[in-house]
Amino acid sequence: DVKVTQSSRYLVKRTGEKVFLECVQDMDHENMFWYRQDPGLGLRLIYFSYDVKMKEKGDIPEGYSVSREKKERFSLILESASTNQTSMYLCASTTPTPGKETQYFGPGTRLLVL
């Protein structure tokens, strides 16, 4: 079974803090994604990576950065947390084979920024 793990299930941070969210997958997938999920808005793509050290902006990259130093690990960084970044953060991975775009998700991190 594919396993995607996220470093924390719940986090509470203060405005202005730097926040690191880490994601690890064990299926040797090339592609990894970070989403945030808010009620009524569904999943919104923040960043994705299709290879080590490669990254692409998604729909809402502002206020975020990412790092992918190893194939299995994809980190999301909030440079200076703000209250509007309170959300559920989901990491996913997949293989780039056409027709095999199934994304496998981690359990999510609920971040509260005070």
Next chain:
Amino acid sequence: QKEVEQDPGPLSVPEGAIVSLNCTYSNSAFQYFMWYRQYSRKGPELLMYTYSSGNKEDGRFTAQVDKSSKYISLFIRDSQPSDSATYLCAMSKGSNYQLIWGAGTKLIIKP
């Protein structure tokens, strides 16, 4: 206008009922269609995957794609309280690995 529209619900039905969940989309280039189920405080998990038009059945679940109408559906027969979850539709053009997501429909099955 969003590329994928999905009614957020909640949709509340009695146990045993047939449930119909739907998404509409605007981009005719979409070829791959998926339904994900997300339980409270968990990540989404793939439920059904279909390519192009037609039906696909898996146990109590049937996924239906009508490309001419740009409309996809998920049917759940003999619904159970354990089916209570948020159901998200997602679709892809197949030319890359990005998915376009619906907002999700919250489904409640009452015992």
